[in-house]
Amino acid sequence: MFQYDFMQHAFIAGTLIAMMCGVIGVFIIARSLSFIAHTLSHIGFAGAAFSAYAGIDPLLGLLLFTIAGAVGVGQLGVRMYRRDASISVILSLALGLGILFLSLGNIQGNYSRTLLFGSVVGIDMQDIWQIVLITVFVLVVLAVGYRWLKFDSFDQVGAQSAGLPIRLISIGFLLLMAAATSVTVQIVGALLVFALMTVPAAAARFYTQSIFGMILISTLIAVLSVWFGLIAGYYTNAPISFFIVFFNAISYFFGMFFHRVRERRRVLAS
Amino acid sequence: MLRQLQIHQLQVRFNGEQILNDLSFKVAPGELFAIIGPNGAGKSTLLKSILGLIHPQQGDVSILGDHRKVIVGYVPQSRVIDDETPISASDFVSLGQISGFLPWLSRKEKKALNEIMQFTDTKRLANKPIGTLSGGERQRVFLAQALVRKPDLLLLDESTANLDPEAQIQMMELVKNAAKEWGVTALFICHDLQMVGTYADQVLLLSRQGYKTGHPEDILHDRELMTTVFHGSSSENDTIHHVPTESELPLAGFPQ
Ligand SMILES: Nc1ncnc2c1ncn2[C@@H]1O[C@H](COP(=O)(O)OP(=O)(O)O)[C@@H](O)[C@H]1O
Ligand SMILES: [Mg+2]
Numbered sequence: 001m002f003q004y005d006f007m008q009h010a011f012i013a014g015t016l017i018a019m020m021c022g023v024i025g026v027f028i029i030a031r032s033l034s035f036i037a038h039t040l041s042h043i044g045f046a047g048a049a050f051s052a053y054a055g056i057d058p059l060l061g062l063l064l065f066t067i068a069g070a071v072g073v074g075q076l077g078v079r080m081y082r083r084d085a086s087i088s089v090i091l092s093l094a095l096g097l098g099i100l101f102l103s104l105g106n107i108q109g110n111y112s113r114t115l116l117f118g119s120v121v122g123i124d125m126q127d128i129w130q131i132v133l134i135t136v137f138v139l140v141v142l143a144v145g146y147r148w149l150k151f152d153s154f155d156q157v158g159a160q161s162a163g164l165p166i167r168l169i170s171i172g173f174l175l176l177m178a179a180a181t182s183v184t185v186q187i188v189g190a191l192l193v194f195a196l197m198t199v200p201a202a203a204a205r206f207y208t209q210s211i212f213g214m215i216l217i218s219t220l221i222a223v224l225s226v227w228f229g230l231i232a233g234y235y236t237n238a239p240i241s242f243f244i245v246f247f248n249a250i251s252y253f254f255g256m257f258f259h260r261v262r263e264r265r266r267v268l269a270s
Numbered sequence: 271m272l273r274q275l276q277i278h279q280l281q282v283r284f285n286g287e288q289i290l291n292d293l294s295f296k297v298a299p300g301e302l303f304a305i306i307g308p309n310g311a312g313k314s315t316l317l318k319s320i321l322g323l324i325h326p327q328q329g330d331v332s333i334l335g336d337h338r339k340v341i342v343g344y345v346p347q348s349r350v351i352d353d354e355t356p357i358s359a360s361d362f363v364s365l366g367q368i369s370g371f372l373p374w375l376s377r378k379e380k381k382a383l384n385e386i387m388q389f390t391d392t393k394r395l396a397n398k399p400i401g402t403l404s405g406g407e408r409q410r411v412f413l414a415q416a417l418v419r420k421p422d423l424l425l426l427d428e429s430t431a432n433l434d435p436e437a438q439i440q441m442m443e444l445v446k447n448a449a450k451e452w453g454v455t456a457l458f459i460c461h462d463l464q465m466v467g468t469y470a471d472q473v474l475l476l477s478r479q480g481y482k483t484g485h486p487e488d489i490l491h492d493r494e495l496m497t498t499v500f501h502g503s504s505s506e507n508d509t510i511h512h513v514p515t516e517s518e519l520p521l522a523g524f525p526q
Contacts, residue, residue, distance in 0.1 A: 157348075
């Protein structure tokens, strides 16, 4: 399988993206931003469709749209943007715009499918460099801002009391989500970015009570799911997205089961 | 060490409604300073003004320290912790360690964390999810988070409310020891006048009509004053039985 360049590329790109999604996901879950992640990926879809229509680099269009989306969502205010109604409107609008650009640009059905469902074939070296650049950037910012972000994500009242700039943290985090979404959409597709960004992190909460532990486990689950997806996809010709989501869902439900059993033991023991 | 905390002619209005009016007082270093008063008097507003979360319309708050910037630890009145919150008590305390930039804790920070958890008797809760802790345990964890940065000034907003008497005493003993061992100056809002009488060095009695500061005995034993301030506020049941419920008295001896 590794004799093919495209599989090598897919593994490199997939691993990097999975690591980034695993880490950022822990904060997305803690900040209750799953739905925003979902929305940003649809905004990304519109951006990619726009790129195809306008004939620019897909990543450029993706970044342009998702960053504008993140700033827009940020303007709704820290509390407001957790409200579903206005976000649903933005999500539908993005989807509609994406469809419009695809039809205006007379884009082939193939490419539309790639945007929605993802594709690992045809990742070239230039794509890999883009992915390396953005994932490293996102991970470095997360590492440097870790303590502030962690405080604000897990105890907002405490963070505000300690004088942290919570508005800056909020907007900064949305921008990171925008960047992360932009590269992830290209590989797993707009519809499933959400799965890779939130399910591993949600599953990780069942296995550990330590924040750092959650990050490690979430990253592990995300990376394994992508590897599983690539390998299973290679041998079966079924879409890799299916296998990625399948693996993540299994991790989640197994975690839930594991958690229940442990809770019951704890209650029985006391 | 805190050198001084001085509140000078503080005025806070919300939507044109005067909450704090010309409030002035000083707190000495290492002191346990209690703030009492009926609901809605502006006690929480006062602590938030000291923290800088609220910008007063007039007056100022001056907090001066010895050499470095004064660190303020604050335990807010309302902090909703979802029972499902999976993070451990020790991670929750460690959230307060924000001075470093490395993602992991330095040896010194680990030591400080350990020390604070020992001090607040939260060591044995270290690995328990914060959502599963009792009210008293949570308050001690919140206190530990505020203390882990080694604050010079500690602000506690009703940290002993809803605790059983034993847990209340335990909290107050911790605050007292923090003051004794590290010279922390503490301002605490408290509705239990017995606690205030036992632990406070100074008391600020705050109401919408005015305020008064003084020694606990002078304030708590001034029945006329206490009745005037607390009379008729139905949600202060726990304080009323410390105060004779005589007929309403005029605002005698009450500035403004
Ligand atoms: N951010 C705010 N905006 C408008 N009104 C407020 C705000 N915070 C407090 N208040 C009002 O100020 C008054 C004092 O509140 P507070 O300081 O919380 O009282 P206490 O802590 O003494 O019970 C209350 O009437 C409250 O409704
Ligand atoms: Mg209050």
